[in-house]
Amino acid sequence: TQLLEQSPQFLSIQEGENLTVYCNSSSVFSSLQWYRQEPGEGPVLLVTVVTGGEVKKLKRLTFQFGDARKDSSLHITAAQPGDTGLYLCAGLSWGKLQFGAGTQVVVTP
Amino acid sequence: DADVTQTPRNRITKTGKRIMLECSQTKGHDRMYWYRQDPGLGLRLIYYSFDVKDINKGEISDGYSVSRQAQAKFSLSLESAIPNQTALYFCATSEGNEQFFGPGTRLTVL
Numbered sequence: 001t002q003l004l005e006q007s008p009q010f011l012s013i014q015e016g017e018n019l020t021v022y023c024n025s026s027s028v029f030s031s032l033q034w035y036r037q038e039p040g041e042g043p044v045l046l047v048t049v050v051t052g053g054e055v056k057k058l059k060r061l062t063f064q065f066g067d068a069r070k071d072s073s074l075h076i077t078a079a080q081p082g083d084t085g086l087y088l089c090a091g092l093s094w095g096k097l098q099f100g101a102g103t104q105v106v107v108t109p
Numbered sequence: 110d111a112d113v114t115q116t117p118r119n120r121i122t123k124t125g126k127r128i129m130l131e132c133s134q135t136k137g138h139d140r141m142y143w144y145r146q147d148p149g150l151g152l153r154l155i156y157y158s159f160d161v162k163d164i165n166k167g168e169i170s171d172g173y174s175v176s177r178q179a180q181a182k183f184s185l186s187l188e189s190a191i192p193n194q195t196a197l198y199f200c201a202t203s204e205g206n207e208q209f210f211g212p213g214t215r216l217t218v219l
Contacts, residue, residue, distance in 0.1 A: 009149070031206060042113075042199050042210025043152070088151060092206055095140075095159070096167070099151040 004100035012106045021074045021103045029091030032072045037086040079107045112136045113211035121217045128187040130214050132200030140203045141183040145196040190218045
């Protein structure tokens with residue numbers, strides 16, 4: 001059973017466009033993390049959000065944590081080819097992470 | 110040098126064979142994890158260890174076993190491999206809430 005649902009599963013856009021990836025759950029997590037994974041490598045942490053309603057910015061990436069701490073979104077402004085990758089959300093509970101299935105993002109020049 | 114290393118990086122084996130995947134870390138972290146990744150399913154936790162004397166089953170431990178030989182080493186074994194264990198396997202370590210992943214082992218069971 002997938003506790004974290006990510007949408008869309010796949011997203012292909014042109015360089016310069018904006019995109020949003022969603023992560024939804026019926027469970028409450030103490031914190032939620034976003035990772036990016038590139039081919040042949042393990043996931044790398046982008047951000048951790050902890051407080052309901054929290055917004056964090058990392059250059060062109062904006063992360064939001066829902067008020068009820070059950071959902072999150074990742075927005076990329078003016079996407080670049082270097083943003084291509086698999087984006088995974090993960091909820092932290094009792095020291096363990098529960099991962100979503102991921103959203104594959106492809107940004108073409 | 111990589112902080113979390115996995116060997117082998119690729120392995121093809123046959124049904125019924127015993128396989129061991131090894132993970133080493135130089136980060137000095139107490140917590141280590143084994144995940145498998147399948148298309149459309151994300152990463153699922155197989156086993157985890159919060160220190161050398163601690164071993165815990167994860168979400169999908171059936172058919173797998175682990176050994177924590179030292180703080181730096183955590184091995185995953187498939188006692189009798191079957192085709193549906195074909196997947197990408199990741200080892201990770203953590204200190205606090207951030208997890209650091211190895212490069213993965215691609216295992217194919219024929």
